[in-house]
Amino acid sequence: MKQVVLAPAKLNLTLDVLGKRPDGYHDLRMVMQSVELADRIELETGTGRGLEVRTDLSFLPNNEKNLAAAAALKLQERSGKRADGLSIAIEKRVPVCAGMGGGSSDAAAVLRALNEGLGVGLSRMELAALGMEVGSDVPYCVLGGTALAEGRGERLTPLPALPRCxxxxxxxxxxxxxxxxxxxxxxxxxxxxxxxxxxxxxxxxxxxxxxxxxxxxxxxxxxxxxxxxxxxxxxxxxxxxxxxxxxxxxxxxxxxxxxxxxxxxxxxxxxxxxxxxxxxxxxxxxxxx
Structure with a gap:
C-alpha cells in the first residue's frame, strides 16, 4: 500500500525553561503552533525489502537513526503489526537544525500514516505517548494545531486555534x-x-x-x-x-x-x-x- 503524507513544521509561540530535572532533562512550558510549510513523505508497505529510507538531502541518515525510520520501527515493535517491508521517501521542505521540529514532524507523520495503514488503531493521544520514545517534540507533532506542551513535551493540552494568519x-x-x-x-x-x-x-x-x-x-x-x-x-x-x-x-x-x-x-x-x-x-x- 502506498501513502503520501505531509509533515508540518512547528513554531514555538512561547518557550519557557522552568528548571533542570533530576534525570538531566529540563521542564519546559511552551505554546506550540503548526504551519502549512511541510515535508512531503511517501510510504509504501509490503515491499518485501526490509526498511528503506531515502531523503533528498545527502547528509541525513538513511537508516534507523532517521527519526522517521525509528518511529516506524517503534510502532511495529509495540503493536506487533508488521509492514512486510517499508519504503520511506522524504522530500525536505522544512529547514533542518532550525528549531522547527522537522525531523520530529517526519516521525509523527509516519506514526500517523502507519497507525492507519497497518490498522493499529491507537488514538491520537496514545500515538503521541508512543512518539515520546522517539523524540521530545514528536508528541506535539502527532497532535498538531495549537497546544500547550509541558514537561519534556509529553504533557499536551489542546488550545483554541490561533486565528489563521x-x-x-x-x-x-x-x-x-x-x-x-x-x-x-x-x-x-x-x-x-x-x-x-x-x-x-x-x-x-x-x-x-x-x-x-x-x-x-x-x-x-x-x-x-x-x-x-x-x-x-x-x-x-x-x-x-x-x-x-x-x-x-x-x-x-x-x-x-x-x-x-x-x-x-x-x-x-x-x-x-x-x-x-x-x-x-x-x-x-x-x-x-
Whole structure:
C-alpha cells in the first residue's frame, strides 16, 4: 500500500525553561503552533525489502537513526503489526537544525500514516505517548494545531486555534547547539519569561494581536553574542515590515513573524529572502495535514 503524507513544521509561540530535572532533562512550558510549510513523505508497505529510507538531502541518515525510520520501527515493535517491508521517501521542505521540529514532524507523520495503514488503531493521544520514545517534540507533532506542551513535551493540552494568519519564517545561515543553549540557561538567572497564561487567554479570546504581543522565547536571551545580534536584527526587520509580533522558534536560529495582512507578509518575505536563502511565506494551520 502506498501513502503520501505531509509533515508540518512547528513554531514555538512561547518557550519557557522552568528548571533542570533530576534525570538531566529540563521542564519546559511552551505554546506550540503548526504551519502549512511541510515535508512531503511517501510510504509504501509490503515491499518485501526490509526498511528503506531515502531523503533528498545527502547528509541525513538513511537508516534507523532517521527519526522517521525509528518511529516506524517503534510502532511495529509495540503493536506487533508488521509492514512486510517499508519504503520511506522524504522530500525536505522544512529547514533542518532550525528549531522547527522537522525531523520530529517526519516521525509523527509516519506514526500517523502507519497507525492507519497497518490498522493499529491507537488514538491520537496514545500515538503521541508512543512518539515520546522517539523524540521530545514528536508528541506535539502527532497532535498538531495549537497546544500547550509541558514537561519534556509529553504533557499536551489542546488550545483554541490561533486565528489563521500569514507567517514569514527566516533561518539565518548558522546552526545553534541545543546542549550548549541548555547549559547557558542553567548558568544564568533568566530576567524575562513569556506570559504564557496571557497568551492562552488571548487564544481563548481569538485575539491574534494579543498572542503575537506575548510571543517570547527564553533561549533568545542566552544566544552567543554574534548569533544573538543577527536573530535580533531579523526579529526587528519583521516587526518593521508590519508583523504583529516576532520571535525565535525552539533553540533557533529560525525567526518568524505573524502577519494579519498578506501584502505586508509578502513584502517581508521578499525583503528577507534577498538576504537569507531559507526564507518562507506560509500560514498557520489547524491539526496536522
Amino acid at each position: 500569514h507567517v514569514v519564517i527566516c533561518k539565518p545561515a548558522f546552526s545553534i547547539s541545543t546542549p550548549e543553549l541548555f547549559r547557558a540557561v542553567d548558568g544564568v538567572k533568566l530576567r524575562c519569561r513569556p506570559d504564557t497564561e496571557g497568551a492562552i487567554a488571548a487564544l481563548r479570546d481569538g485575539d491574534l494581536a494579543g498572542v503575537a504581543r506575548r510571543m517570547y522565547n527564553v533561549f533568545a536571551d542566552v544566544l552567543p553574542a554574534r548569533q544573538g545580534a543577527e536573530v535580533a536584527e531579523i526579529r526587528t526587520a519583521l516587526v518593521n515590515y508590519g508583523a504583529l509580533g516576532a520571535s525565535m522558534s525552539g533553540t533557533g536560529p529560525t525567526v518568524f513573524g505573524l502577519f494579519d495582512r498578506e501584502d505586508l507578509a509578502r513584502e517581508a518575505w521578499k525583503g528577507l529572502r534577498a538576504l537569507y536563502r531559507d526564507t518562507f511565506l506560509t500560514r498557520t494551520s489547524g491539526e496536522d495535514m
